[in-house]
Amino acid sequence: MAAERDSCVGAKSLRRFVFVDLDDTLFQTRRKCPKEPNLQPAAFLADGSAHSFMTARQRSLWALLGGQATLIPTTARNQGAFERIDLPFTSWRILDYGGIILDADGVPEPEWIARTAAGAQGCIDSLRELLDQAEALIARERLAIRVRIIEDFGLPLYLVAKYRDGQEADLDRLQRELITPWVEAGAQRLHRNENNLAVIPAHLGKEFAVRYLIEHLRGEWGDIFTIGVGDSLIDAPFMAECDYAIIPNGTQLSASTLATFSPAP
Known part of the structure; x- marks a missing residue:
C-alpha cells in the first residue's frame, strides 16, 4: 500500500491552469470588505486612487493557487480596467465576459x-x-x-x-x-x-472563451488540469468547463449552491 502511495505521489503532474474571476472573488470594494486590518489595495480608479482591496484570506488563496498553477483572469473588465489591477498575471487573460482573449504579451488571439x-x-x-x-x-x-x-x-x-x-x-x-x-x-x-x-x-460568455482556451492549451501541453474560481451566477458556466470549482463563501453563487445545505440556526 505504501509503495502504491509513493508511486501515485511521484507520478508526473499535469500542467495546472486556474481560470479566476476578479471582482468579488480576488478582491472587492472597501464597502464589501470585512472589518480587518491590513487590507491590500488591488485595483485602482483611473485617477490612481485605490478602489478594491484583498483580504488576508484572498491573499492566501492567491498565494496557494499562484504558487502551484498558471492563473488566467476571467473577467468582465475591459483592457483599460484590467490594466488598473495590481496583480502579476503573466499568461493568458480573458476579458469582457469572454469577448476578448489576450496572450501573455497583451495581443488579442486572432481567431x-x-x-x-x-x-x-x-x-x-x-x-x-x-x-x-x-x-x-x-x-x-x-x-x-x-x-x-x-x-x-x-x-x-x-x-x-x-x-x-x-x-x-x-x-x-x-x-x-x-x-x-x-x-x-x-x-x-x-x-x-x-x-x-x-x-x-448571446455570442458573449466567459464559458465560450474558457472552453476555447482549454482546447488551445491542450493542443500545446497535452492533457491539463483546470480549476474555475468565481463568485457570481454568471461565472458558474465557465467554472463548469473546468475539472474543479472553487466558490468564495458569502457570495451570490455560494448563496445559490452551498448555502442551501447549511443547517438552520
Whole structure:
C-alpha cells in the first residue's frame, strides 16, 4: 500500500491552469470588505486612487493557487480596467465576459477576436437602441443611474448600468420596466449582482472563451488540469468547463449552491 502511495505521489503532474474571476472573488470594494486590518489595495480608479482591496484570506488563496498553477483572469473588465489591477498575471487573460482573449504579451488571439467582431456586428444596433431607451427613461424619471456600452479593441460588446448615490431602487426600476422585458424578448443575457447590471449578447460568455482556451492549451501541453474560481451566477458556466470549482463563501453563487445545505440556526 505504501509503495502504491509513493508511486501515485511521484507520478508526473499535469500542467495546472486556474481560470479566476476578479471582482468579488480576488478582491472587492472597501464597502464589501470585512472589518480587518491590513487590507491590500488591488485595483485602482483611473485617477490612481485605490478602489478594491484583498483580504488576508484572498491573499492566501492567491498565494496557494499562484504558487502551484498558471492563473488566467476571467473577467468582465475591459483592457483599460484590467490594466488598473495590481496583480502579476503573466499568461493568458480573458476579458469582457469572454469577448476578448489576450496572450501573455497583451495581443488579442486572432481567431477569437474575429469571432467576437462578427458577433458584435450583428448586435450593435440592438445595443444602441437599448441604450437610447435606457437613457430616455433615466432622464424622464430622474433616475440615479449611469448606463453605457462597454467597448474594447474598437468593438462594442455589452451594456452596463450602475446606480449612483446608493439609489438601488432606481436600478431595480430600470431592470423591471425596461431591461428584463428587453432581454426576455431577444437572444441576450441579464447579469445583476448588487449595483452592477449587464446586458450580454448571446455570442458573449466567459464559458465560450474558457472552453476555447482549454482546447488551445491542450493542443500545446497535452492533457491539463483546470480549476474555475468565481463568485457570481454568471461565472458558474465557465467554472463548469473546468475539472474543479472553487466558490468564495458569502457570495451570490455560494448563496445559490452551498448555502442551501447549511443547517438552520
